[in-house]
Ligand SMILES: Nc1ncnc2c1ncn2[C@@H]1O[C@H](COP(=O)(O)OS(=O)(=O)O)[C@@H](OP(=O)(O)O)[C@H]1O
């Protein structure tokens with residue numbers, strides 16, 4: 152049984168603390184939901200006395216019972232048995248138990264390594280450690296230091312606090328390995344790629360592992376943002392000649408310019424583009440919020456038409472009425488149901504943004520907190536969020552009363568009507584505020600499109 156380790160839950164995501172003291176569970180990732188179930192993966196087939204700190208408000212597992220940890224498909228992958236629950240002074244809850252992995256995972260001589268190769272590959276190898284893609288000049292350096300007949304291992308570090316997501320780094324390093332292999336006259340078994348998760352203590356663990364495995368020589372690729380002379384773990388920097396400075400490459404990427412092959416091989420360049428997409432390829436969500444009759448649908452439709460005509464973005468419109476009949480049929484206008492409705496819109500819009508599209512949404516969205524939730528969902532999906540407050544005065548909306556709803560609300564026949572008998576929380580800091588009682592439809596649309604241009608979200612002169 153291993154030493155105790157602590158898993159702390161923040162915003163539903165558990166962070167593994169004390170990694171080095173619990174090396175047999177290196178790489179454990181647990182996500183807990185509010186119900187006390189967990190999502191995630193455990194890579195080590197081991198058991199350990201484990202402490203889990205639950206979010207305040209999470210349902211408690213009963214004392215002395217097992218707590219099952221389940222993966223995203225709800226398949227149990229580990230159990231916390233013999234559970235003892237402690238409620239802390241600050242209201243947080245600590246659950247202590249024996250963590251046992253239930254599912255058989257690929258056995259590894261060094262648990263926690265996410266292996267494209269194996270730790271044994273380090274034996275007698277030349278090793279390059281990096282947490283970023285290798286550029287052309289790095290690949291040249293690797294080629295120069297390559298010793299014929301000796302294996303080369305690239306170790307990629309990924310995880311929280313590292314600059315590059317795992318899939319991108321894995322693909323970029325695989326792409327970087329290929330040119331080295333090609334010119335060496337094809338000895339692919341000699342070039343290996345390990346991708347290690349990060350965590351407190353991974354660097355010393357890695358250095359220890361390399362020692363244990365008896366690597367021949369090792370280097371570290373200099374981080375993009377570092378001009379320090381030596382690396383924190385004492386590995387020498389990979390010696391590269393001065394190439395295009397990284398800030399210049401970054402500036403090009405932000406403008407949508409693919410790096411030339413002197414900077415990065417094409418496959419690596421593609422990964423760099425994924426890492427630093429241009430503003431034009433980043434998904435965008437436009438949320439129009441305002442009272443019924445304020446002009447949200449009309450302006451949103453105009454903006455969608457203008458974007459489609461301009462052609463640089465693909466547009467999805469999530470209009471209030473259509474959402475209410477399709478996505479949210481059956482929902483009422485209670486506070487809870489309005490929140491669910493707007494959250495659903497946010498979820499779909501965030502998925503559109505995740506894939507680089509533009510979602511134009513036009514619900515009333517009366518609550519500031521729900522609008523903030525939508526913003527978070529969009530930003531977590533890697534998209535940009537733009538809030539437009541259609542701030543037409545209530546009196547004007549009411550005078551328009553296209554659907555006769557205000558009249559019914561005034562006479563009490565339609566309860567909980569926004570602006571009359573139900574709240575509307577005005578956005579304090581919208582990206583744009585429009586008043587359709589003083590600005591024409593065309594000018595409103597032009598203002599929104601102009602804002603998107605200035606921010607680089609659509610092509611054309613600002
Ligand atoms: N009680 C009450 N309050 C406000 N609005 C009402 C209500 N009952 C029906 N309607 C009609 O529903 C439209 C608003 O739906 P939304 O989905 O945009 O509202 S919310 O964001 O969930 O609050 C709104 O359409 P728009 O005029 O397009 O805003 C109204 O026509």
Ligand SMILES: Nc1ncnc2c1ncn2[C@@H]1O[C@H](COP(=O)(O)OP(=O)(O)O)[C@@H](O)[C@H]1O
Pocket residue numbers: 441442443444445446447448449450513551553586587588590591592593595
């Ligand atoms: N400048 C303007 N912008 C938008 N709508 C306007 C404007 N001037 C008048 N209107 C009218 O106001 C009404 C707004 O209705 P709608 O767009 O459905 O609002 P909402 O979606 O906010 O309920 C429409 O009848 C529209 O023609």
